Amino acid sequence: KAYDARFLDLYGKITNPANGYFSPEGIPYHSVETLIVEAPDQGHETTSEAYSYLLWLQAMYGKVTGDWSKFNGAWQIMEKYMIPTHADQPTNSFYNASKPATYAPELDTPNEYPAKLDTSVSVGSDPIAGELKSAYGTDDVYGMHWLQDVDNTYGYGNAPGKCEAGPTDTGPSYINTFQRGAQESVWETVPQPTCDAFKYGGKNGYLDLFTGDSSYAKQWKFTDAPDADARAVQAAYWADVWAKAQGKGSEVSTTVGKAAKMGDYLRYAMYDKYFKKVGNCVGPATCPAGTGKDASHYLLSWYYAWGGATDTSAGWAWRIGSSHTHGGYQNPLAAYALSNNADLKPKSATGQADWATSLGRQLEFYRWLQSNEGAIAGGATNSWAGRYATPP
Template sequence: MDRANMGILALTLVVALATQIDAGNVYRERFIQQYNKIHDDANGYFSKEGVPYHAVETLLVEAPDHGHITTSEAYSYYIWLEAMYGGITKDFAPFNKAWQIMEEFIIPVHDSQSTNSAYNPSHPATYAAEFDSPDQYPSLVDSSVPVGQDPIYQELVNAYGTPDIYAMHWLLDVDNIYGFGNTQGNCEGGPYTSGPSFINTFQRGSQESVWKTIPQPCCDSFKYGGPNGFLDLFTKDNSYAKQWKYTVAPDADARAIQAAFWAAQWAQEVGQFSAISDTLSKAAKLGDYLRYALFDKYFKKVGNCVGPWSCQGGYSKDSAHYLLGWYFAWGGSLDTSNPWAWRIGDGAAHFGYQNPLTAYALVNEPSLKPKGASAVTDWQISLDRQLEFYEWLQTSEGAFAGGASNSWNGRYDTPPSELTGNTFHGMFYDWEPVYHDPPSNRWFGMQPWSVDRLAQLYYVTGNSRAKNLLDKWVSWVLSEITFQGNQYSIPATLEWSGVPPNVHVTVTAHTNDVGTASATARTLAFYAAKSGDQNAKNVAKQLLDGMWELYQTDKGVSNSEIADTYNQFSHDVYVPNGWYGQYPNGDVIQAPATFIGLRSWYKKDPAWPKVEAYLNGGSAPEFTFHRFWAQADVALSQGTYGMLFNE
């Protein structure tokens, strides 16, 4: 199907979707009920600044190590929630507000990234190898390793008149629990600074679970940590300079753009497009800078890139894999009298981060077309490449395997021989891209998170490649979902064997988790609405009804879980012998260190006695968490079903 016809079909389908908004149905009403719970101040989803917390509860350790440390993921769900609110109520002011709050707190302002003008796109960054475990760090910064050229820097400067990057840093200490106080434009900060603080955690290899991290400020002025701040825990250099640095989770930025796409369709249908046009232009800008996720970490050539010295730097776009990598990052010196700056992409791509609907939107939705000279072309290539990636990774069962890497082990190692025969544009298959503790593709949630976006593309465009992929995936998922009355069971964990094209999946555990069930239901709903698959529609409805009837709480829709990983509060955290530093509250950083020893403030948490009893030999504690993403997802899936089927 050519692009013009796809666009006409997309508009027809979106109009059909929007015209059902006013009909009134139980699933639309459920969206409003859940939306109101999330926005009830008494329920604690937002900070006093309006920033969405990762969760209502504070004692929560997963990717963020505290419930009131938030992520760009939460922001993207917030924006999506408000887009649908506009679609249902015709009021898009909250959508604009959500974007404004995102801009204000999690996209660094100029004063928080002040030395970008010294960036040299001919030498984006200096190489430092990634290692497998934290005890192999710090990693030597090695200027002898060739790196490539950044091909999009100048066109971004030309388009927006600034060398600064417009992207979300992935992690915010909303209540400044660590005390760094790295707020917008305020590097020195401190424990008594008010406002969300930029922090980071993961930086020491694929085996560094959250329990092994040493959190650090994004703006390291050497005020805390050791004599070199926190820098010499991660990199080994001749000398260290005070600096700022930020990291992007591309799936979150892509989700925010995806939400803007739907806002554009719904607003146009109800005559409110002009009310959000400024916000849509910002979403287009976000998509322009999101292209840094499409490149190898050091802008090396993509394809059979083995050996840090022998794999040469790229020129123009030959360093682009055109997939959404796991991250990109940028940083620079604090000293404006001796400025420098750097940027990196990522050579590893996980299927779970791909977003073909966002790629489609950045090419085909006029209000979302980026200004960068080659941006639309890049996203058109990316859309095709992402679909090809799904095709390459799909198992015979239907599930999607992990991903691929242009830099084996994060250091351009030689991969095992069984991976060299069938590569993806020269990138090597990896069943657990980026992190291994736990394996990054073990959690079933990655499946519906990503496939939902594939299903949305199919719904909007009728793309036949997307349909073929979805036919197999839906068949597999339906075979793994069971019901007993209104109680449901869906996959929880997966195991993988083989290599493409002979990868296989086994479901090793099942769950009733509302977040993944919600995402699965929405995926099935979009697929059913376009394909007419009645079984997929019925299962989506059963999942939505079951979670709504069984798991209502005063704060949302959630089920309890056993926190059997919380014995790791006492887990060892590697600190090099002889290294000594301190956190703002006086917690000491030196060997031997533990997770709780670096976070003594956790012992003041109201839920701490439950964990302490577990550490002292009791049973694993049980919690009912209200994660922002999951609660927003419940609202979005209920609302989506109501809008699609008008029941």
């Protein structure tokens, strides 16, 4: 009871509007302060990470109080503002799973960009797009974008369903930052709208800062932070367990089902960036393209991303995974929940089996990363330097 009282006291402080943790829409700011040097470059941006911790907070509130409306409400806010709507990702139907994306090398420092697209490098096939479409009846991806300018401070006005509506638009605006290699630090990034209609930036919007191409099309693109989606699944798992213990499992069942769906799409984080074969993948030209699941490392990588043309009459779309995996992004509990909990079983043909494999792989990864000093840190990559270079 003492713990519950302390939790509710802290919960009251966090959720009190006067304390400034939330926007008028109820979106959690990354921090109360606006000056910040972290993953966001401004504190009143928010991250999928913040949404995931809000879900966890509200799951704990349900456990202590028996009121699950706040947990369900947190998922609804996250779904409304941080999971792109169909209008935000309108050309996924043009996606060709046998040619997921065009290769571009990652470079060491921002000044080396733009990175030239290289169509001569073979890219593997995407083995899960078809089964996700048949399971959920849509070509759209159900995952959180990672970064949002909640107060539209940058003025892009890139709200859900809007593309570059401008500085007079109120409410949250989708943005992206990191895109120029491992050395780029937060205040070196170029904040840009996720939907680039060439209204801001240069004649090609912001696209020619990042990739070198002969011509540029207006386009949308989103990036998922897998640790946050996994944490949302983790929160939903505990909500399911705790609500059932109170005889209220039915009150969270719809939300838990959505978490299972999110976990199904989260498998994109298990794939090499360009779906190349995992293991001894050296040389962009010589590392073979993956066929099916041999492009999967079954770990939670840095990101998965997807994008396409804004013009639905001249459509195209792409998807990538990530070759880089870090110890801190893994979530064995989410993998356990998606492979062993009936309420969180993904609808796709192989989702449950993939998460069962991932559970074992993540535990192996922790053991592999355990140093003789005791710390679990670091990670692994299938693409040295982000360009399938020869490792030292």
